[in-house]
Amino acid sequence: MTISKQELQINEEIRDKEVLVIDADGKKLGVLSAKEAQQIAFEQDLDLVKIAPQATPPVCRIMDYGKYCFEQAKREKEARKNQKVVAIKEIRMFSTIDTHDFETKVNQAVKFLQGGDKLKVSVRFRKRAIAHPELGNELLDRFKEAVSAAGTVDKPAKMEGRSIVMFVSPKAAK
Numbered sequence: 001m002t003i004s005k006q007e008l009q010i011n012e013e014i015r016d017k018e019v020l021v022i023d024a025d026g027k028k029l030g031v032l033s034a035k036e037a038q039q040i041a042f043e044q045d046l047d048l049v050k051i052a053p054q055a056t057p058p059v060c061r062i063m064d065y066g067k068y069c070f071e072q073a074k075r076e077k078e079a080r081k082n083q084k085v086v087a088i089k090e091i092r093m094f095s096t097i098d099t100h101d102f103e104t105k106v107n108q109a110v111k112f113l114q115g116g117d118k119l120k121v122s123v124r125f126r127k128r129a130i131a132h133p134e135l136g137n138e139l140l141d142r143f144k145e146a147v148s149a150a151g152t153v154d155k156p157a158k159m160e161g162r163s164i165v166m167f168v169s170p171k172a173a174k
Helices: 034-043 065-081 099-114 127-131 133-146
Strands: 018-022 028-033 047-052 059-063 088-094 118-124 151-160 163-170
Touching (some): 047 065, 059 065, 088 099, 099 118, 099 151, 099 163, 118 133, 133 163
Parallel strands (some): 088 118
Antiparallel strands (some): 018 028, 118 163
16 A cells, blocks of 8 residues: 655545545445545544545545554665665775785775775876876776776776776676
């Protein structure tokens, strides 16, 4: 049972003369006056809820409105719990990085990718190193090969200011 997202009119808030009434079991009771429908709902110790105000005549349902709201909130909470937020982690290197430091960065990147995060890998150029961008491209190619088991390149290396940037996303789990 789905009901429109806007605020629902319940019990005395329903001002229509005639409404199509559906009982708690889902059976149509027919077109009744709003007063009669409210009376039937109160006799069953339930609420009269307008679920389709745009219909002619408007459709009302007899239900436990508090229970419905509780179940709706519970479903929304469960949906939020199952969402996975993908963070973008950044790995920064310089064009003159040493081999051991490079291996450490690769290991950290693999750990991020296995955790399901995306990576932004950037190679910064200091001072006159900007004159040799091919060193940064070679470094990113080595990095791409080193993490190829855990991730794939989303956006290839691109020069942005004094750095070269590349994006890597994790491989889909099999």
